[in-house]
Amino acid sequence: MTDKEPTPPIRTCVGCGKKQPKGLLHRLVLDEKHQPMRDTSQTAPGRGAYLCGAGCLNAAVKRKAFQRAFKKNVALALTQLETLFPAAT
Ligand SMILES: [Zn+2]
Numbered sequence: 001m002t003d004k005e006p007t008p009p010i011r012t013c014v015g016c017g018k019k020q021p022k023g024l025l026h027r028l029v030l031d032e033k034h035q036p037m038r039d040t041s042q043t044a045p046g047r048g049a050y051l052c053g054a055g056c057l058n059a060a061v062k063r064k065a066f067q068r069a070f071k072k073n074v075a076l077a078l079t080q081l082e083t084l085f086p087a088a089t
Contacts (some may be wrong), residue, residue, distance in 0.1 A: 002034050014049045015056025015066035025050040026085070028066070034074055036066065045072060054085040 008021040027039040028049045039048060049069035058059060060066060061078050 008026070011050040013052045013056055013060075014063075014069050015051055015058070015060035016032055018052065020050075020052065027053060028084070030068075030070055030072065030074065034072065034076075036076055036081060036084065051085070054082070057081055 008023060010019050011022045011027075012019050013025060015076050022042065027034045027042045027044075028051060029039045029046055030035045031046045033050050036049075042048075049060075049066050051057065057078070061076065063080050063082065067073055
């Protein structure tokens with residue numbers, strides 16, 4: 001008998017567009033000041049953006065993917081995002 005394995009929720013990286021199980025991606029949400037922060041618990045309310053890691057940050061910023069993901073015209077400073085994602089990944 002083969003039990004159906006539970007499929008983990010799949011999310012798309014806003015940088016490279018790769019689909020991955022949610023647990024492998026970093027979730028970003030906006031705090032009350034509309035600034036991005038990492039949602040390490042992945043349970044914060046509101047819209048989230050998912051990212052593989054620091055390597056996808058640039059691409060995501062260039063594509064304005066965060067604005068799309070958050071449905072807000074947020075001004076995200078790349079340098080600030082880099083502090084959330086230490087470059088070595
Ligand atoms: Zn990616």
